[in-house]
Amino acid sequence: xxxxxxxxxxxxxxxxxxxxxxxxxxxxxxxxxxxxxxxxxxxxxxxxxxxxxxxxxxxxxxxxxxxxxxxxxxxxxxxxxxxxxxxxxxxxxxxxxxxxxxxxxxxxxxxxxxxxxxxxxxxxxxxxxxxxxxxxxxxxxxxxxxxxxxxxxxxxxxxxxxxxxxxxxxxxxxxxxxxxxxxxxxxxxxxxxxxxxxxxxxxxxxxxxxxxxxxxxxxxxxxxxxxxxxxxxxxxxxxxxxxxxxxxxxxxxxxxxxxxxxxxxxxxxxxxxxxxxxxxxxxxxxxxxxxxxxxxxxxxxxxxxxxxxxxxxxxxxxxxxxxxxxxxxxxxxxxxxxxxxxxxxxxxxxxxxxxxxxxxxxxxxxxxxxxxxxxxxxxxxxxxxxxxxxxxxxxxxxxxxxxxxxxxxxxxxxxxxxxxxxxxxxxxxxxxxxxxxxxxxxxxxxxxxxxxxxxxxxx
Numbered sequence: 212x213x214x215x216x217x218x219x220x221x222x223x224x225x226x227x228x229x230x231x232x233x234x235x236x237x238x239x240x241x242x243x244x245x246x247x248x249x250x251x252x253x254x255x256x257x258x259x260x261x262x263x264x265x266x267x268x269x270x271x272x273x274x275x276x277x278x279x280x281x282x283x284x285x286x287x288x289x290x291x292x293x294x295x296x297x298x299x300x301x302x303x304x305x306x307x308x309x310x311x312x313x314x315x316x317x318x319x320x321x322x323x324x325x326x327x328x329x330x331x332x333x334x335x336x337x338x339x340x341x342x343x344x345x346x347x348x349x350x351x352x353x354x355x356x357x358x359x360x361x362x363x364x365x366x367x368x369x370x371x372x373x374x375x376x377x378x379x380x381x382x383x384x385x386x387x388x389x390x391x392x393x394x395x396x397x398x399x400x401x402x403x404x405x406x407x408x409x410x411x412x413x414x415x416x417x418x419x420x421x422x423x424x425x426x427x428x429x430x431x432x433x434x435x436x437x438x439x440x441x442x443x444x445x446x447x448x449x450x451x452x453x454x455x456x457x458x459x460x461x462x463x464x465x466x467x468x469x470x471x472x473x474x475x476x477x478x479x480x481x482x483x484x485x486x487x488x489x490x491x492x493x494x495x496x497x498x499x500x501x502x503x504x505x506x507x508x509x510x511x512x513x514x515x516x517x518x519x520x521x522x523x524x525x526x527x528x529x530x531x532x533x534x535x536x537x538x539x540x541x542x543x544x545x546x547x548x549x550x551x552x553x554x555x556x557x558x559x560x561x562x563x564x565x566x567x568x569x570x571x572x573x574x575x576x577x578x579x580x581x582x583x584x585x586x587x588x589x590x591x592x593x594x595x596x597x598x599x600x601x602x603x604x605x606x607x608x609x610x611x612x613x614x615x616x617x618x619x620x621x622x623x624x625x626x627x628x629x630x631x632x633x634x635x636x637x638x639x640x641x642x643x644x645x646x647x648x649x650x651x652x653x654x655x656x657x658x659x660x661x662x663x664x665x666x667x668x669x670x
Contacts, residue, residue: 222385233308236304236353237346239321257305258392264299264302265293280394282395300337305366309433320392344381350371354602356603411628418614418643419612421644423515434537436542449542450537451496452496456494457492465484467509470498472498493577541566
């Protein structure tokens with residue numbers, strides 16, 4: 212193959228209004244005809260993840276890490292995947308729009324060029340351009356929290372939504388040398404190896420009950436800095452939420468307040484326990500610290516009474532009961548490219564101290580709807596729930612309760628342990644979820660401890 216072939220490919224994505232969406236996944240595809248293939252090489256990259264399939268066969272994931280000013284692509288031989296006649300390239304591409312310790316995202320973009328040498332001596336170039344098709348991949352849920360500060364958002368796949376795909380012509384964003392990705396070059400790192408690791412043992416099937424807690428996970432860093440969320444500790448996290456809590460009878464409300472300083476009717480209890488009378492109470496939750504690596508904060512009602520009702524204090528009819536509270540005077544931003552440097556003009560310690568004092572003051576001063584309007588009315592605004600909240604599934608798994616065995620609801624559980632045509636059938640239960648527990652291998656357990664793979668079949 213001639214390595215001097217210039218890039219004819221163009222950066223593409225799904226056609227949409229903006230190209231810095233938070234955690235978007237798309238599908239891109241191209242069908243084409245070929246004669247007899249002698250050799251074929253593909254060059255491919257994306258900001259920030261791709262999964263490549265050729266004629267339905269999974270080929271590789273990538274790209275490896277690289278700086279935007281020296282962006283890299285993967286190059287691989289795909290001769291064995293092609294055939295004479297009709298062929299298809301298909302790519303799952305994900306864009307984080309969040310900083311990680313592995314990448315500095317610029318905007319959504321996918322670039323690929325297949326170079327095929329035919330047995331008759333001709334060369335065919337199949338490159339990303341406007342003839343490709345792209346679609347939103349709705350089965351990958353976008354509203355998930357970051358896994359941790361070093362990584363991208365959590366990947367959550369809902370197979371019930373995989374049929375809802377509508378392809379259209381892809382949007383060309385830039386020519387290959389243009390855009391925010393500069394100095395394109397082949398990666399100098401070896402591709403990851405692919406070694407199948409089947410499950411070793413089927414261990415058990417459990418009937419589990421999910422927690423009744425009410426969990427609200429808030430991407431405070433993104434809400435405080437629209438269009439920007441960095442992995443470093445230098446970006447401010449000021450903000451909070453407020454709602455009216457209504458009880459039909461007196462009782463104790465218990466909060467898990469991870470990252471928030473919570474007050475109810477102007478009272479802050481560090482242990483999170485609040486004995487409340489019948490009626491309405493004002494709940495105020497402000498981020499406890501201005502700076503930190505935690506980009507989402509969590510407010511959870513532990514075993515709330517069934518009669519509990521939450522009401523938006525700005526608009527009682529608004530579907531999202533929480534309003535967002537902003538603090539523009541504490542906005543402080545620094546990107547990952549200049550980290551760990553911090554602008555001398557920004558007094559980080561002074562800002563942190565002033566913010567903590569403001570949170571302390573408001574936690575005491577805002578004790579009812581009148582004081583809320585007085586102190587926070589001009590700061591508060593209604594936001595849709597899908598913009599203000601993300602789906603954190605980890606706490607549900609950790610909080611589940613095993614109610615008993617579900618073995619009688621599982622047919623042929625060993626089928627999941629091999630790549631063949633056999634299937635495992637799970638009969639769902641109205642009284643809970645069915646959880647399958649597999650052991651990956653004894654060697655893996657010796658190295659990492661008991662490493663189990665759990666699959667929860669949800670109602």
